[in-house]
Amino acid sequence: MSEAVLILGATSAIARATAAAFAAQGTALYLAARDEEELGRIAADLRIRYGVAVHHGSFDAEAVDSHAEFFQSVLAAMPRLSGVVLAFGYLGDQQVARDFAVGARIIAVNFTGAVSVLNLCADYFEQARRGFIIGISSVAGDRGRQSNYVYGSAKGALSLYLQGLRNRLYPGGVRVITVKPGFVDTAMTFGLPGLFLVATPQYVGTRIAAAPGRSADVVYLPWFWRYIMLVIQLIPECIFKRMKL
Amino acid sequence: MAVSITKLGGWGRYPVQSCELERPERYRDLRPSSARLIVRGQGRSYGDAALNENGRVLLTERINRLLDFDMEQGVLHAEAGVTLADLLEIIVPHGWFLPVTPGTKFVSLGGCVAADVHGKNHHRDGSFGKHVLGLELILASGERIWCSPAENSEQFWATVGGMGLTGIIGEVQLKLQPVANAWMSVRHRAASNLERLFELLQDPQLDDHYAVAWLDSLATGKGLGRGIAMFAHHAEAGEVPAGLLPAGAGRGWDLPFDLPRWVMNRQSISAFNDRYYRRQAAKREPFFSGHDAYFYPLDSIGHWNRLYGKHGFVQYQCVLPEASAHDGIAQLLEALARSGPASFLAVLKRLGAEGSGLLSFPLAGYTLALDLPVRDHELFALLDALDEIVIRHGGRVYLAKDARLSAQSFRAMYPGYEQWLRVKNSIDPENKFSSSLSRRLEIGSGA
Numbered sequence: 103m104s105e106a107v108l109i110l111g112a113t114s115a116i117a118r119a120t121a122a123a124f125a126a127q128g129t130a131l132y133l134a135a136r137d138e139e140e141l142g143r144i145a146a147d148l149r150i151r152y153g154v155a156v157h158h159g160s161f162d163a164e165a166v167d168s169h170a171e172f173f174q175s176v177l178a179a180m181p182r183l184s185g186v187v188l189a190f191g192y193l194g195d196q197q198v199a200r201d202f203a204v205g206a207r208i209i210a211v212n213f214t215g216a217v218s219v220l221n222l223c224a225d226y227f228e229q230a231r232r233g234f235i236i237g238i239s240s241v242a243g244d245r246g247r248q249s250n251y252v253y254g255s256a257k258g259a260l261s262l263y264l265q266g267l268r269n270r271l272y273p274g275g276v277r278v279i280t281v282k283p284g285f286v287d288t289a290m291t292f293g294l295p296g297l298f299l300v301a302t303p304q305y306v307g308t309r310i311a312a313a314p315g316r317s318a319d320v321v322y323l324p325w326f327w328r329y330i331m332l333v334i335q336l337i338p339e340c341i342f343k344r345m346k347l
Numbered sequence: 348m349a350v351s352i353t354k355l356g357g358w359g360r361y362p363v364q365s366c367e368l369e370r371p372e373r374y375r376d377l378r379p380s381s382a383r384l385i386v387r388g389q390g391r392s393y394g395d396a397a398l399n400e401n402g403r404v405l406l407t408e409r410i411n412r413l414l415d416f417d418m419e420q421g422v423l424h425a426e427a428g429v430t431l432a433d434l435l436e437i438i439v440p441h442g443w444f445l446p447v448t449p450g451t452k453f454v455s456l457g458g459c460v461a462a463d464v465h466g467k468n469h470h471r472d473g474s475f476g477k478h479v480l481g482l483e484l485i486l487a488s489g490e491r492i493w494c495s496p497a498e499n500s501e502q503f504w505a506t507v508g509g510m511g512l513t514g515i516i517g518e519v520q521l522k523l524q525p526v527a528n529a530w531m532s533v534r535h536r537a538a539s540n541l542e543r544l545f546e547l548l549q550d551p552q553l554d555d556h557y558a559v560a561w562l563d564s565l566a567t568g569k570g571l572g573r574g575i576a577m578f579a580h581h582a583e584a585g586e587v588p589a590g591l592l593p594a595g596a597g598r599g600w601d602l603p604f605d606l607p608r609w610v611m612n613r614q615s616i617s618a619f620n621d622r623y624y625r626r627q628a629a630k631r632e633p634f635f636s637g638h639d640a641y642f643y644p645l646d647s648i649g650h651w652n653r654l655y656g657k658h659g660f661v662q663y664q665c666v667l668p669e670a671s672a673h674d675g676i677a678q679l680l681e682a683l684a685r686s687g688p689a690s691f692l693a694v695l696k697r698l699g700a701e702g703s704g705l706l707s708f709p710l711a712g713y714t715l716a717l718d719l720p721v722r723d724h725e726l727f728a729l730l731d732a733l734d735e736i737v738i739r740h741g742g743r744v745y746l747a748k749d750a751r752l753s754a755q756s757f758r759a760m761y762p763g764y765e766q767w768l769r770v771k772n773s774i775d776p777e778n779k780f781s782s783s784l785s786r787r788l789e790i791g792s793g794a
Contacts, residue, residue: 115372115409140373143426147412151437289372293351 104234104314106130106180110161110219111190113140115288116238119307120187125152127311132176132183134161135190163190163215164207173222185234185314186223188216191257193290196250205252212256217263224267227276234277234314237264241282241322244331247347268319279313280320284327299324348376355404358652359393360659361721361750364400364783372409374426377517379487380405385782386511388428388455392462393662394750395783396510402781405515407457413437414518421523422480427457427516439638443523444581446478452643457516462747463508463707465714466642467557467579470699474709476507477702478522485515487779495520496703505770508704510746512780512791513771530582530591531557531641537628541572541680545673548576548697548713556580561627563620564693564717565613567684572677574695575627579641587635601649608656611720613689654691655720661750663730664708664716666698667742672713675740679715679733686729692718705767708745716748727751746784754789764790 107124109117112133121131125148133141133156141158148156157179161172177183192211198204220235227233242250243258261280268278285291285300306323313321322328337345348369356363371377383402390397397404407428415424421443423434431445432452438444449464458464460482465474472478481495484506494503506513536553538544544560547553555578562574645651652660667675676695683690694716701710719726734756737744743760744752758764771778771791778791785791 113373137373137375139375143374143412143414146414150413150416289349289370292370293349293368 104129105182105184106132107185107187108132108134108176108180108183108223109187109189110134111163111188112144112158113137114189114191114290115303116283116286116306116310117187117189118144119303120189120310121148121156121307122151122304123308123311125154125156128152128154129311130155130180131157132180133158134172134176136160136162161219163211163219166215166218169219169222173219173226177226183226184232185236186220186227187236187238187310188220189238190215191238191240193250193253196248196252208252209256209259212253213259213263216260220263220267224271224276228271228274231275234279235264235267235271236279236281236310236313237261238281238283238310239264241284241327241331244282245334245342249347277314278319281310281313281323282320282327282331283323284330286323299326348380350403355390355398356659357393357395357397357750358391359661359748359750360652360655360657361661362395362398362783363659364395364398366399366402366404368404368406370406370409374410374412374517377405377407377410377515378485378489379515379779382777382779383781384779385785386427386457386461386515388458389430389453391451391454391458393748395787396462396747396749397458398783399781400783402783407455410517411455416441418443421525422520423523424518424520425456426518427455427460427482429456430454431456431459435638438523439526439529442525442527444526444638446522446524447472447475448642450643451646452639453646456519456521457511460507460516460519461509461511463702463704463709464747465698465709467559467577467696469709470554470558470697471556472524473699474508474702474704474707476504476704476707479507480520480522482506482519483517484513485517487514487775487777491517501770502774504703505705505767507702508707509767509771510706510784510790511782512785513774514780526581527584528582528587529638530587531579531636531638532582532586532633533577533579533636533641534633535627535630536576536578537574537624538576539573540570541673541677544572544574544576544695545713548695553578558697560695561623562693562695562715563624564680564683564690565617565620571684572680572695573624574693575624577627579636582635591635600647602651602653605653605657606655608658608720608722611655611689611691616689616691619691655718658721660718660720661726661730662692662716662718662748663733664714664745664748665733665737665742666708666710666712666714666745667737667740668710668712670712671740671742675736675742676713676715678736682729682732682736683717686725688719688722688726690717690719692716705763705770706746706761707763708743708747710743712742714745716745746788749784752788754787757788757790 113135145156145158194208239261240257242254264280351368355366387397410426411428413425447466459475463476557579560576566573698709
């Protein structure tokens, strides 16, 4: 069981379900996101339902200059921080993402912002010689496809970053877990055509909160996405480039 | 915000219509995003109250946070999308229970307000709206106002029972009732005919906090209206014998597919009713029952609405004023026995004084509820004939169950409509909030 967990990007449906699953284990929480009104609602709900301490504070993934100060205030509120879940992300619109300003924002949130804040977490846990970092990446990062390659490449970069971080922190006893959800029933996917095998946020959240107690370093959710992505990765590029994906 | 166009039905799965769904996850996104908009909580109204053919349906299932729970005073403040099932999990261990509960806990808090639902304690405690301390209403203009019996009281009483047509109910503050434990003390009394059943429900010696009667709608002649009156109260501390295991919750089983139509026929239902009557009548001694088994027996069967086959069913629930109830209900049962399809579920209940909700259903008298499978159009002709009987006796039909009432009958049944319409016009002059039900009943357009 974890003592105190920081959730970055705590207002998304997956983050909310993850926070609930941690709270159900009796874990204290620090919820961070841009929308403070929404954070206040989620925090109140978790306190009432699970009787755990829930702090919350403003966090903007793109405002990298503010991250150090932000992380200090998290530690001030929860000196026994034992884990971090990076749950923020920005899908954007692939059509519009051809415009570099939009593409840059997708990269800034999903990759640059993530690296900035996780560097701080990594240094802290490395010194404490304990803790875990869970990064929510995406199956979209496993292979570039025309439908969302800007988002996919940012998430793919995040997956590589987490892989390297895992390697670095292993001797220090710090777990780094990469989570790759497939389709999840959230605001990001609501109403999109062509979805299949859609998982609930509750399922995904429960599996994420269980991940620190299990041995897997890379967790596909649900599990069968590992094999779907394996097949997709095995398609030779000379064929893949002709496909409409 | 993304929308999804889907075929949607109510709990009765009649009618099924194409609606545009929107599902906000943040409270700030709970707003009138388009015209022709209706909110849907858990979709447990039976007919078309939470449908919007070629319009938009705003789902509140993710706007379901508990915001405050005062365990001393028993006051709960939550977002409207939370279900009663969720609330019970939190409040019962702290010694509180819902002030009023309908027959399923898989309904949203906002839905309970919008339909001003009643329970088996209506004759004592009134309907749901009576226990609502206040609510946040999101108006057509986007403005958010707090409404209570003291503040914006006109809007409050137009929203309680207002079927979601005055605005979006965002948050609700509810007064709970204290309970000593999770047990109900229950007594059954059998009645061999309708006359006897009315006597039992009126008997002050027998009356209890909760009272309801199951009725064998297929019994005819001398046995017309035979049934079981069921009385109960929350067990007091010390009333429950030691050694009684904690009342279990949770689902029994799920009906994974539609039953073929022929399964639910007159013979099978009659056989079931006969067996049920004998078994329940045999329970002469008081017994203890958990909350779930007592209040929500059908919740233990997931998707029990599939019993009626893929064509769905309608629930006909009406109330008749005290003075004319016996005569009127006998007429309804006779009309049903003469030409109607077999009704699987028939419930009779005494209701207490009318509340203040301008479109609320309950009034002092007796309410009868019948589940009727949709097979052909003869059913609708029969129900029109039942409406005539109800109107003649000064009663009304429950809109949360309704799928087929006419605009004209609605006006004859709901005398509070004109006053309600004045409030509606003052806060939603363009009739932005409308549903398939409101258009069928011509609510909000003309007098």
